[in-house]
Amino acid sequence: MIWGIRVRLITEYWKKKMKTDIVRVHLVILGLLLIIWLVPTNYNFLIWNIILALIPFDLALLIRYFKKYRLVQILITIVWLVFFPNAMYMVTDFSHLSSIGTGLMTETQFFNYAILAVGVLTGLILGISSAHIVGRVYCQKLSTVWTIMFYVVLSFVSAYGIYLGRFLRINSWEIVSDPQKVIKLFMASISMHSLVFVISFGALQFALLVLYHMVRRINID
Incomplete structure (x- = not known):
């Protein structure tokens, strides 16, 4: 019983952490896109x-x-x-x-x-x-x-x-x-x-x- 609860808690923790990490990846990429767009370079493509x-x-x-x-x-x-x-x-x-x-x-x-x-x-x-x-x-x-x-x-x-x-x-x-x-x-x-x-x-x-x-x-x- 206790072991089952622990496994469920760990699983839920990793799911939440994974969702947070996915959001962070997209935010980092968004930041990179803004830099390329705002700063003059030869590589807007x-x-x-x-x-x-x-x-x-x-x-x-x-x-x-x-x-x-x-x-x-x-x-x-x-x-x-x-x-x-x-x-x-x-x-x-x-x-x-x-x-x-x-x-x-x-x-x-x-x-x-x-x-x-x-x-x-x-x-x-x-x-x-x-x-x-x-x-x-x-x-x-x-x-x-x-x-x-x-x-x-x-x-x-x-x-x-x-x-x-x-x-x-x-x-x-x-x-x-x-x-x-x-x-x-x-x-x-x-x-x-x-x-x-x-x-x-x-x-x-x-x-x-x-x-x-x-x-x-x-x-x-």
Whole structure:
């Protein structure tokens, strides 16, 4: 009886703490967006990109929340998979360093480097965290091999999504709003150029996802 009460109290405490932490994450991101918006930089596009990176993170939380409602969970997972590449896409935003030069020489470069780096890393952290949450939802009760396979498939599917977004300028919502355009560009994009990109950025994502997974396991243990 007493043990049951203690378990319930601990569970309720962690649920409240988790909700508080989620609010804090969103407040920190809101603060970052305000800084990028209010302070003159070359990277105002980061505002939209970070918002898009936040969507898969929030969807992953919903996937975990609706674990008792399988159909709803699966539908949200499909939407999450469509939006997930938006978060990992942000690693390609380092290409915008060319707008201020690649050398760290002036105060303006210092500030712009810092803004771009924190924006990109924020997007990556949100994306990697969302993948970890979804991976735990679907693979926690399975063997490690299934978790690795989940990360492999996700990494290379996401890499192709990044390619479609970066080079063909396809947005996630166009899968619904203009599917014919997406299919047409998808078929036209199959080339050596896209293959090398997918292999390179798929391997990059896989390394980040596995490393994050291993670090989280160390912290939990």
